[in-house]
Amino acid sequence: MKLLLSPAKKIDFEQKVSSDVELKLPVFNADANELVRHLQELSSEELQSLMSISSDLANLNYNRYANWDFTDNKKSHFPALWAFRGEVYTNLDVETLSSEALKRANNSLRILSGLYGVLGPSDLIQAYRLEMGTKFSFESYKNLYAYWKSRTTDLLNKEIDRDNDQIVVNLASTEYSKSIDMKKLNAEVVTPIFKDLKGDNYKVVSFWAKRARGLMTRYILENGICDAEGLLGFDVSGYYYHTDMSKPNMPVFVRDH
Template identity: 40%
Template structure:
């Protein structure tokens, strides 16, 4: 079984772990190419591209100037411990056991607009480049054109035909693969809250629940669809009536 999530806009290199032996991202050459074009862009361009404040644009312009393929330890971190958004607060990797961390190294991957596909142990630098932004370079109109074939091929290399692939990524990020070309059995998810007697999807809770699901799989050594359906963290439970063989719905 494999698990995929999106990255996060929020990042930190301060809180490190010595559990994994550091590794280099699979697509570091591709990341270097993208960064060579990103580095040329002004803060004003970044502000418009990513719809961010001048302060954030200047911060990310500085990151682009400092970025390198082989960073020093004090300016980088392993991917699993670098992202600090809501998904990763739910995952809370720093509190996982060694067995759970080993499970993630084997089964868990993170999509990235810059790095493509990341293992937990991969060394990365802080960056901001969302997959869905219309960043054009060379002959590519956007990052989807650049990544779709590469990521689909790599995911197929890492999965067996019919193997479960838990898609806990956002629509924006999973579009960076050709879903119909993946030979794994892709399972989508919906996490809902019961409000006034009706199920409702709330984005921030959904993100957190995605991280909780990754954590649950790691802590229970989940291997089968039934294992995944047993997810129950923070009050969630499977809605069998609305779940299908391609999508699992959890409510609380």
């Protein structure tokens, strides 16, 4: 099984990392460095406009890219699963995962990234901000999807074939899952949907859906879930599988509060 997650905007390099983790550079580290070289050509004002962020955030990221470490010096890097600190990762709570769950994560969990393409949990990253949906054009590429899609799809297929995976659980947002050509993956793709009761209807609420993705990722890793049927037992934080709302390869989990 492969699990796909989106990254988080918030990054924190102060978390305690398990001593069992074997740290390594990302597969697409050289490709990421090439992207950074193009980003270095932009001014802080151009980054602000490109990313639709505040001037303070633009200055922060301008300085990050200006001071980018293109060497393999790991002192300026931090493992991805510990670095990201958004709602998904807060609820995945890597610091309390069991050693067995961490081993499963290294084999199965992949984080899609606008800068790094695909990251494993222990892949070392530098602090950055570059969302996959950013309309950044350079060389012959009209956007980041054009840059990454074939690279990331090919890599995942190599891993799927190597590990004999039968299923890919897509817990990434639409913005990031579009960076993979799902139809070309050599495995069944299952995309769980999380809905909360609002008034008389169940609706996808972004804030709660992000939390649920983290909770389900943790559930899969801690329980060693390895097939689509095993996902249906997810019952964390009040969620439960709703048969009638579900479709093939799109199980729906609801919460009544």
